[in-house]
Amino acid sequence: MSVSLSKYKLLFIINPNSGVQSKDKVIQLIEKHLDHSKFNYQVIYTEHPKHAVTLSKDGVLNKLDAVIAVGGDGSVNEVGQALIHTNTALGILPFGSGNGLARSLKIPMDTVEAIKCINRFKRKRIDTATINGEPFLGTAGLGFDAHVGWKFSEFGQRGFFSYMKVTANEFYKFIPDRYTIEVDGKNIESHAFLVSFANSSQYGNNAWIAPSAEIDNGLISVCVLEQFPALMVPDMIFKLFSKQLEKSKYYKTYKGKEIKIKHHRDIAHIDGEPIKVKEDLVIKVLPSSLDVIC
Numbered sequence: 001m002s003v004s005l006s007k008y009k010l011l012f013i014i015n016p017n018s019g020v021q022s023k024d025k026v027i028q029l030i031e032k033h034l035d036h037s038k039f040n041y042q043v044i045y046t047e048h049p050k051h052a053v054t055l056s057k058d059g060v061l062n063k064l065d066a067v068i069a070v071g072g073d074g075s076v077n078e079v080g081q082a083l084i085h086t087n088t089a090l091g092i093l094p095f096g097s098g099n100g101l102a103r104s105l106k107i108p109m110d111t112v113e114a115i116k117c118i119n120r121f122k123r124k125r126i127d128t129a130t131i132n133g134e135p136f137l138g139t140a141g142l143g144f145d146a147h148v149g150w151k152f153s154e155f156g157q158r159g160f161f162s163y164m165k166v167t168a169n170e171f172y173k174f175i176p177d178r179y180t181i182e183v184d185g186k187n188i189e190s191h192a193f194l195v196s197f198a199n200s201s202q203y204g205n206n207a208w209i210a211p212s213a214e215i216d217n218g219l220i221s222v223c224v225l226e227q228f229p230a231l232m233v234p235d236m237i238f239k240l241f242s243k244q245l246e247k248s249k250y251y252k253t254y255k256g257k258e259i260k261i262k263h264h265r266d267i268a269h270i271d272g273e274p275i276k277v278k279e280d281l282v283i284k285v286l287p288s289s290l291d292v293i294c
């Protein structure tokens, strides 16, 4: 690959394990549709979880203009976390099960259209956040959110329908918990089904957990879904997918820069990926900390 100084330097990182859509043609599509007068690029496949973090950090050291995550929200998290507070931008070719951040940023789901979006190379500065120091870009969560994140990772198949299957299987078994939450000094006690921390507005697949969240306002939305009767499930699902959760009396939302929370389990998810956590958590926003191509 010859490198001309006047061209932008890109690295595409493909996660072969994300989503269910075949990635066989991605390299050909990049070759065909990327604007070669504007970019020099390299493509690397990840070999294991977290590999994209190391590859992206190398990209920053090599002064790349952008690293493009080819995968879902877990891949976007791994690339994005390495680029926080750097001059290297994050790009996304959505190939995940949910693609929450890409959808929130209105990046096209169609690969050719997403490549054309990279060709335009418009940078937007967004906030990111941390939960006990672990970075997230879209959403993190506790309760049913986290439980499903763990069950999904153990399920062995990815994709929207696998996610729905896991959610339906687990819903009636799940027992809500008590949470003590402090949002910028204001205390809230809740018996909740789930608590989500949203930097962007949706989980993925157009499930709008935080319809009013803005990714560049310097605030995290804390979304509390209180225990609700089983007969309300269809209504809740309808509201989740039609951006109307804020109309439910079981849903509360608060916005803040620093959130402290005490809970009684040891699991959470960050950008859909399960993690083990302590009972005391601190969520902090990192305002204007990452450039994305969108």
Ligand SMILES: Nc1ncnc2c1ncn2[C@@H]1O[C@H](COP(=O)(O)OP(=O)(O)OP(=O)(O)O)[C@@H](O)[C@H]1O
Pocket (backbone or CB within 6 Å): 015, 016, 017, 018, 019, 020, 045, 046, 047, 048, 049, 050, 051, 071, 072, 073, 074, 075, 076, 078, 095, 096, 097, 098, 099, 100, 158, 159, 204, 271, 272, 273
């Ligand atoms: N080479 C690899 N082999 C196995 N797992 C990998 C590899 N590279 C990355 N991973 C892991 O794959 C997991 C899933 O990736 P990703 O989140 O991109 O897809 P997804 O879960 O299907 O989509 P979404 O997050 O949008 O629902 C991540 O935990 C990531 O660390």
